[in-house]
Amino acid sequence: MLTHPTIDQLVKLGLAGMARAFTELQDNQSATALGHAEWLALLLDREATERSNRQLTARLRHARLRQRATIEDIDWRSPRGLDRTLMQRLIAGDWIDVPHNLIIEGPTGVGKSWLACALGNKACRDNRSVLYQRLPKLFAELALARGDGRHRKLMKRLGKVRLLILDDWGLEAFASEQRRDLLEIVEERYGRGSLLITSQIPVDRWHDIIGEPTIADAILDRIVHNAHHLKLKGDSLRRKLATPQPAA
Template sequence: MNNEQTIEKLKQMRLTAMAQLHQQHVRDNGSPDITADEYLALLTDHQWEDRQNRKIQRLLKQAGFAQSANLAEVKHDQQRNLDRNMFARLGTLDFMARKENIILTGASGTGKSYLAQALGHQACMMEHRAIYANTARLLKKLKLCKVDGTYLKELDKLLKTDLLILDDFGLQSFDNHAREAMMDIIDDRYNKASTIIASQIPVSAWYDIIGESTIADAILDRIVNSSHRLDLKGESLRKGILKND
């Protein structure tokens, strides 16, 4: 079997990266110093790395992040009340292994969304599934899902997500549909998967925003008691630079 046939068969088996490297190797007349075992290992590693990279890119796309954020660019500042060591520990994603949550609060522009999405980006890089969502839009979507019969399917999707990021939590008061949907989300994920909530509203005011004492108690009990809490301070980071919070 000649090299062209080998390359074609590799492509048909969806080993594209391996086929491309072998094709380049043939074009360059190979390397006389490499053994057959070393060459096979080289091809295999190249295909493996390509597959992992494509998986990560797919996870990042599916997450639906609103902005590009990563841990390396996080600015730690005492004025922001962001402890470097604490956030570095969160960046290891051990909180996800323990099924814990994170609550990020602070005024508009203090970087809550960026920190949440930086952790989400890291989760994708570690091959975890993440979803980023504006809370109000997600709850409206779930309301429509009840109408078209896809509500349980959408809840199952959220449950199977390793890290759910709910941004701008509490900017709108909850109606009955929103309360029930939020209760379903939090109850399904409790002790099973991690959730990050970012909000301009202090946690002390969430009870009134959610409304209906029984459901509010149940939601907050599941969220707050299992959460790492970061309350960001300082001036808006948007000054002079137009960025999403």
């Protein structure tokens, strides 16, 4: 008798998960044996689960991860120099809370971007905010934003997230405005949020790629000294996947 008014009230209060659970329990004959406290516990658990799932969906949407990668799918068998002990620490995510940075270095095709997205996915699942950006595209967006008045807003967005992923670092030398933007990003995030950087270029060559020595010193001082370093090696996984396999 109270089914519909109760459901309507739950929905009005924004408790859609509880409303759905209430309907399912009403239709479940075995639920008649449950006491009031058990009913309430089941309703609350359903509401909490649905809210958590909605929040995760929102975090993943905001993160804009380039690849649908998860840590459960990491291929430990490929000979690319994955340090399993370090990876387990990185997967736990405490380095994001400190905050520290992470540099994933290695030749093209060894899975740098994929691992970055997998760690970003795990951070989202652990209730941490994440944003993925390819650095060349980010520099282009910042240049446009400077012209149409969105620059400050975009820089603020880059500074707020707990983990900012900068993919494809150093594909070409940085221009003057790019150096200044990068310095502002790392300065804003220093001590407040973590950076995850992927690069084909060894760290000892970053200074030359950044350019202006004084700015390069300032940028690298805020990135490298508190960074975990994951060096990958081996042949391109893309090439392996694209190579036809011999018939059995």
